[in-house]
Amino acid sequence: MKELWVAALILLAAPLAAEEWRVVGDEQFAPYSFVSQDDDTPRGLDVELVRAVLDETGQPYTLRLYPWARVKQMLERGEVDMAFQFAGxxxxxxxxxxxxxxxxxxxxFMSSTRVVLQDWHSLDDLSPxxxxxxxxxxxxxxxxxxDLRRDSSASNPRQLVSMLLAGRIDIIVGDREQLxxxxxxxxxxxxxxxxxxxxxxxxxYVAFAKGDKHRAERFAKALEKLRADGRLQTLLQRWTH
Incomplete structure (x- = not known):
C-alpha cells in the first residue's frame, strides 16, 4: 500500500515539475525580437538573451512572438507566464x-529632413x-x-517609420537601433x-504577473549568474558590434 501511495505521488508531481513556462515577446521589435521569414523562428538579441537565462534555470519553456498588444493582453489574462521586453x-x-x-x-526622436528642428531641449520644443x-x-x-500632438495609429515600429517616410507625421519616437x-x-x-x-x-525588462514572485526570483537568479560570469555581455557584444 505504501508503495502505491509513493507511486501515486510521483505521478502527480511529475507533470508539475515538467510544466513549461509560456513565454512571449514582441514580433515587431527587430533587431531585438522578430520572426524569421524563412521558418517562423523567433530571432533577435532579446530572444537570445531570454533563452540563455531560461536555459540557465533548467526550466522547460515555449517561446513565441506576437503583436505587442496581444503580448500584454496574454500576460494580463494569465494566458502566459512571462513576457518581454517591457520598458522600465x-x-x-x-x-x-x-x-x-x-x-x-x-x-x-527621429525626424524627417523636411523638419527644421535640429535638436530639442524641453518637451515644449516638440509642441509644433x-x-x-x-x-x-x-x-x-x-x-x-x-500635452503634445500625437499620432498613435501605428501598431508597430516598422509602420511608424513608414509613416514618417511618407510624410504623414513630423517626428517619431523609439529605440535608436530599432528605428x-x-x-x-x-x-x-x-x-x-x-x-x-x-x-x-x-x-x-521581462515581466511576470503581479505577485508571481516565485518565477520572477528564479529568472532573476539565473540572470544575475549570466551577468556575473560574462555570458550576458558576450551575447550583447555579438549583436551590437
Whole structure:
C-alpha cells in the first residue's frame, strides 16, 4: 500500500515539475525580437538573451512572438507566464513583477529632413510637431504625460517609420537601433535625422504577473549568474558590434 501511495505521488508531481513556462515577446521589435521569414523562428538579441537565462534555470519553456498588444493582453489574462521586453517605467513597475534589466537602449526622436528642428531641449520644443508613437507603448513618464500632438495609429515600429517616410507625421519616437534598422530596410538613411539629445536611456525588462514572485526570483537568479560570469555581455557584444 505504501508503495502505491509513493507511486501515486510521483505521478502527480511529475507533470508539475515538467510544466513549461509560456513565454512571449514582441514580433515587431527587430533587431531585438522578430520572426524569421524563412521558418517562423523567433530571432533577435532579446530572444537570445531570454533563452540563455531560461536555459540557465533548467526550466522547460515555449517561446513565441506576437503583436505587442496581444503580448500584454496574454500576460494580463494569465494566458502566459512571462513576457518581454517591457520598458522600465513607473507604470510598468506598478503593473508587473519586472526582472532585469536584460539590457538598455537609447530612446530617441527621429525626424524627417523636411523638419527644421535640429535638436530639442524641453518637451515644449516638440509642441509644433505631430509626434508618431506606437499604440500601447510606454516611452518615458514625463513624455507620456506631456500635452503634445500625437499620432498613435501605428501598431508597430516598422509602420511608424513608414509613416514618417511618407510624410504623414513630423517626428517619431523609439529605440535608436530599432528605428535605424527599419530605415535601412527601406534604404532611406538620407531622408531622416536623429535628434542628438535622447529622450531617455531606457532599461528593458521581462515581466511576470503581479505577485508571481516565485518565477520572477528564479529568472532573476539565473540572470544575475549570466551577468556575473560574462555570458550576458558576450551575447550583447555579438549583436551590437
Amino acid at each position: 517605467t513607473p507604470e510598468r513597475q506598478a503593473q508587473y513583477e519586472l526582472v532585469g534589466p536584460l539590457r538598455s537602449g537609447s530612446t530617441v 510637431y505631430v509626434i508618431g508613437q506606437v499604440r500601447g507603448y510606454a516611452y518615458e513618464a514625463a513624455f507620456d504625460k506631456a 535605424l534598422y527599419f530605415v535601412r530596410e527601406q534604404r532611406a538613411d538620407a531622408e531622416v535625422r536623429i535628434l542628438p539629445t535622447p529622450l531617455v536611456q531606457m532599461p528593458r
